[in-house]
Each structure stands twice: as structure tokens, then as C-alpha cells.
Amino acid sequence: MxxxxxxxxxxxxxxxxxxxxxxxxxxxxxxxxxxxxxxxxxxxxxxxxxxxxGLIELHTDNLERHIHPRPKVDWPHQAAIVAHDAELASVGITTVFDAIRVGSIISDPNKKYGKYARQMASEILSMREHGGLKISHHLHLRAETCSETLVEELAEFGPEDRVGIVSLMDHTPGQRQFTDMSKFESYIRGKYAMPADGFSEYCDFLFGLRETLGEKHEKATVDAAKRFGAVLASHDDTTSEQVAVSASYGIHLAEFPTTVEAAKACRENQIANIMGGPNLVRGGSHSGNVAAIDLADLDLLDIISSDYVPASLLLSAVQLGQHWGDMAKGLATVTATPAKMTELHDxxxxxxxxxxxxxxxxxxxxxxxxxxxxxxxxxxx
Missing domain, CATH: 2.30.40.10 (Urease, subunit C, domain 1)
Known part of the structure; x- marks a missing residue:
């Protein structure tokens, strides 16, 4: 009631x-x-x-944290969705675009991660339909171009799923988020407990995927977003040349541009810049990229995302309001602007x-x- x-x-x-x-x-x-x-x-x-x-979250990895609370632990999905939903409500988020990876690696047992997007999306939509969720949930498909099965997985979705955002992700080593290969090595080896002698082999494998499938996967992602009627987002743009490509695809959102150059190019192309709440709260990027507060000072920051810390969304918006001396402007980065950019007019x-x-x-x-x-x-x- x-x-x-x-x-x-x-x-x-x-x-x-x-x-x-x-x-x-x-x-x-x-x-x-x-x-x-x-x-x-x-x-x-x-x-x-x-x-x-109520706060509007466009990109969060929080659901995956509930699904896999420990390495190799797969929590019951419906329970994970409910816990994720309750956590977001508890920090003031009333609308979320749940980020779900599409595109998997299945050929190499040492680097294998399987598909889950269609099943997870169906479970979220079912929970929503049956009134099991406290807040509004929408779908955000994170299209991994550096994968093997992206085209097949995108084909499992259609306009009836009402996908809200499709983001074009390229995690090929040595560029975008991880231009610094030493930081990429530290991240990957720590996350997967990978031995030192396996890292170069892993990178070679990813380079091969990008060379053989990258362009095909980018085109498939752009086409899929049009088919779904979804807003298209880029991820980790670093150079003005990359932003020019994003603009040619019809991208409207730039998730976490890594340099001032990219953020300026996005503004020139009417692409909204999204930065991470953890970056703002911590005072810098954990990957060594541009600090969110620097973009705020240049008036190049449009939207905040909680990324991997849901509680950072309200805290970072308030901190921006205090920094700018304008609480309305700070809160707009997590309310009015994300609503406008995803066409949630209500x-x-x-x-x-x-x-x-x-x-x-x-x-x-x-x-x-x-x-x-x-x-x-x-x-x-």
C-alpha cells in the first residue's frame, strides 16, 4: 500500500x-x-x-558481489537479488540499472568464465514482476568486446526485456582503465591468484581476442543497443580519438573517462561524463587515472555512480555539493541528470x-x- x-x-x-x-x-x-x-x-x-x-544508480557491480561473495562461491540468485535490492534501498538508491556482463570466455580452462546474463536478467525481471523488490530495477548490459561469445549472448535479449543501458567495454590490457600494465598485473594476479609466469600468457590471449573479434563485437554491441532501444555508453575512454569513435556510434554516456582530455572531448560531443563515487570519496582513482574532483573543478563531471560501494552515492553527491557550494547541483549528479540521460522522465x-x-x-x-x-x-x- x-x-x-x-x-x-x-x-x-x-x-x-x-x-x-x-x-x-x-x-x-x-x-x-x-x-x-x-x-x-x-x-x-x-x-x-x-x-x-531518490538516488538513481546507472552502473553498479554490487549485484555480482552478492552472487559471488567469495571466489568460487555461487550464492542462490534470488536471495542475492533480494539482498542487493535491500542494500541499495538502505543507502537511498530508489532506481538502479543492474550491470550484467555479456560476453564470456569458454575455450581455455585456465581463463574460463561462463555466461550468466540471460538467466540473471530473467531472474531480476521475474522478481520485479512478482513484487519481490523494494526499488525500481532496470537492466544494464556490459558488453565485453574482449570475449568469445558476445554476439551469441546479445542475441538472447530483445526489446521486450526493456534493456535501459548497453555499455561498450574493452578490457584489453595496456589501454583505457589499465594503461599502466603494472597496475593491471597487480589487479589481475590479486583477483585470480594468478602466478607470475601465467600473466604474460593471459595478456597474449586477450590481445588475440581483441585482434580477431574486437571490431565484430563493437558493431554487434552498437546494433544491439539500437534493437533494444537502449542508451549506449562507452567505458574508460582515454583519448580524444576514442571519444570520436564513441560519438560516431551514437554514445550518450561516458563511464569513467580516465583523462581530462577524454572528459573534455566528451563534453564537446554532448556525451555525459560519469565518474565513480569511490574515486571522489577517496580523493583519487585506485587505477591511477584522473581524479573525479579534478573533473568537478573543471565543470566536466555530470553524473556520479557508486560503482563498487553503494553507500558512496549519497556521500559523494553531498561532498560535491559542499565543494561547489551548491547542494542542489551536487545532488543533481545522482538524481535529475541520470534520470534525464536515461529518459526516465517520471x-x-x-x-x-x-x-x-x-x-x-x-x-x-x-x-x-x-x-x-x-x-x-x-x-x-
């Missing part, structure tokens, strides 16, 4: 400003937004707490007629402390 409510005497985070006021939610939708400090009968006095739109703003996705938080020594979360007018955290 949806909860009709009045939240009064709150600091409302509007698209372009913050004001003291109240908000009315009826039948899961925002019915009124007013200014002033009055607390009418039946209203909840927010005592100046912030009320903002959320992301505190306006009459918008979906009743809301969060309430206050600042304690500069850190946001969530007090409540609502999804479509229902209290979910």
Missing part, C-alpha cells in the same frame, strides 16, 4: 536550488511542493532535514507529477545520515 504523507519544515533539494518547504505525496506520486516552515496537522516535522529525490526531481521516490537525510559533521527512504510513496528504509 502506498503511503499518503506530508513532509513539512524540510530543506527541499530542487533541481536548481534548495528551499525550506513541504512536499505532499498521494497515491505514490508527488502531489504538491510548497515553500515555508509551517507544519500542518497530520504532517511530519522534518526539522530542517534535507528531502531529495523521477529525479521534486516536482508535482513525479514519482514519490524520496530520501530524507541530515548532515552530521558534514556526513549525510539517512533518516528515511521512500520508493513510489512506500517507506522502504
Amino acid at each position: 502506498t503511503q499518503d504523507m506530508i513532509l513539512a519544515n524540510a530543506t527541499l533539494v530542487l533541481p536548481d536550488e534548495t528551499i525550506r518547504g513541504s512536499i505532499v505525496v498521494k497515491d505514490g506520486m508527488i502531489a504538491a511542493v510548497d515553500s515555508g516552515t509551517a507544519v500542518p496537522a497530520g504532517a511530519e516535522d522534518c526539522e530542517g532535514d534535507f528531502i531529495a529525490p 523521477r529525479g526531481r521534486l516536482e508535482v507529477g513525479m514519482q514519490g521516490d524520496l530520501i530524507r537525510f541530515r548532515l552530521t559533521e558534514g556526513v549525510p545520515a539517512l533518516r528515511a527512504v521512500w520508493s513510489k510513496g512506500n517507506r522502504v528504509a
